[in-house]
Amino acid sequence: MSSLKSAAPPAPTKREFDPEIKDVASYIHNTPIDSELAFDTARWVFVDTLGCGLKALEFQQCKNILGPVVPGTIVPNGTKIPGTNYQLDPVLGAFNIGAMIRWLDFNDCWLAAEWGHPSDNLGAILATADWISRTNRAGGKLGNGKILKVRDVLEAMIRAHEIQGCMALENSFNKVGLDHVVLVKLASTAVVAKMMGLTEAQTRDAVSQAWVDGQSMRTYRHSPNTMSRKSWAAGDACEKAVNLVLKVLRGEGGMPTVLSAPTWGFYDVNFGGKPFKFQRPYGSYVMENVLFKVSYPAEFHSQTAVEAAQRLNKKLKAMGKTAEDIDHVVNRTHEACIRIIDKQFKPMENFADRDHCVQYMVATMFVFNRLEATDYPDDSEAANSALVESLRQRISCVEDPQFTKDYHDPEKRTISNALTVTLKDGTVLEEEVVEAPLGHRLRREEAKPEILAKYKRHLGPHFPAEHVDKLVALAQDGKTLDAMDVDEYVDLYVKN
Secondary structure, eight states: OOOOOOOSOOOOSSOOOOHHHHHHHHHHHHOOOOOHHHHHHHHHHHHHHHHHHHHHTTSHHHHTTOSOSSTTOOOTTOEEOTTSOOEEOHHHHHHHHHHHHHTTSOSOBEESSSEEOGGGGHHHHHHHHHHHHHHHHTTOOGGGGOOOBHHHHHHHHHHHHHHHHHHHHHOOSGGGTBOTHHHHHHHHHHHHHHHTTOOHHHHHHHHHHHHHSOOOBGGGGSTTSOOTHHHHHHHHHHHHHHHHHHHHHTTOOOOTTTTTOTTTSHHHHHSTTOOOOOSSOSSSHHHHHOBOOOSOSSOGGGHHHHHHHHHHHHHHHHTTOOGGGEEEEEEEEOHHHHHHHOOSSSOOOSHHHHTTOHHHHHHHHHHHSOOOGGGSSTTSTTTTOHHHHHHHTTEEEEEOHHHHHHHHOTTTOOOOEEEEEEETTSOBOOOEEEOSOTTSGGGHHHHHHHHHHHHHHHHTTTSOHHHHHHHHHHHTOHHHHHHSBHHHHHHTTOOO
16 A cells, blocks of 8 residues: 655745734834824724714614624723623624624725725724723733823724735725625734733734634625625624634633645635735834724715715706606716626615625715615615616716726725716706715815814714713814823713
8 A cells, every 4th residue: 555645745844934924923012103193083083983883773673693602791901882881802892893893884995905994803803802902901911001092093904004005005805705894804813912011923823823714704795695784794893803812811722824835815715826926015104194084974985975965956956857757877987886786686685785885885875865774774764765776777887998007096095976966857967976075085184174063963862962062072082082081981881
């Protein structure tokens, strides 16, 4: 008999970590963040993201998945969950905060070869920072014994945005069927590792664990399987990130060539054998250029289309016309819009279908001159409107290659849509083009009052007017906000 032989290549005597992993760990531990623009933007992202989480608590389906595993459990010095009375371990706390943040698709956005929402990482960051601070205040020694400030949270957000966003610039996980929350897990693992006091070497270990961890498939975002998991997938990634860091903190090692190992590494198993590409070194570029969702709780590739429809409504009103007079609409758009949310004839089966269908969102704006989170549930007025459904199927999308090129241009990063409306009497309205949504860097100053108003609206149902005013004032006082202890700031959002 012939002897059995392993098919695996022999391991090198000394294994260096993949450079992609070393670069992330080095950035976390050795690169200072000195951009005041990044910190200023991070403050706006911080309060906007917390507001989005509070808004999600108005929806029972979101509340159903929150809280402790065993009802009534209160973890001593644990993470407090904004808008609730829950106090949880940091792992489950990261899931709770992450799920709230992402539930309504209303927090910030980053669009490139891969799409995503970098503020999803706040689930892991805030849960960890709050737990560390409460534990250390009680005499613990987590993360070198510090009680963290809001400024520390902002810096962690800048770094998480940068890791997720720079990875997304040139690397498309969606094209191999993986969901963008893989990058939330990566970024959250890296920043939480430093917060918990891990060394640069331990951070490499933790990051390698994030890459080997099973990655989420995108099927829950696409027909025929679109469903609510897309709303808690980021919370799941935050939860796993914190859990993996805790394991490394307790002595678990890493896998130096988890990306590049032949046959069994991430590249060969999940990425067609191709290594990652990078456009720029890690700094603070992503936070400085991140997109805010200001006007509409809608998948970001639709934002400018909905804004164009709102502008066209004014023209229709001036003509004495309404949505009932529209024969059909053509949306000149970019490739990503077509690939993700072009669902002209697909049945709208649930909330997740509707907030990821450009035709539904545009039709709702034309019919009701609004697009709100309450327009997506099965029992909503829009979901049951025969006119919305009819018009939705008369809105078609066509790609403009220049729009697609501008979408990927680092100097532009526009998300263009252009609507041409043809009325039933044959009249063709002038095309309405919107290239940059209100939350774009090019419109940032214009957006800030609206971001603040959005935050205030989201606070309103949860707290007395006096407390809302206090939080809104604090959001505008960067110096005071930065200097606050994290746990004391979180206490301002807790309900008894």
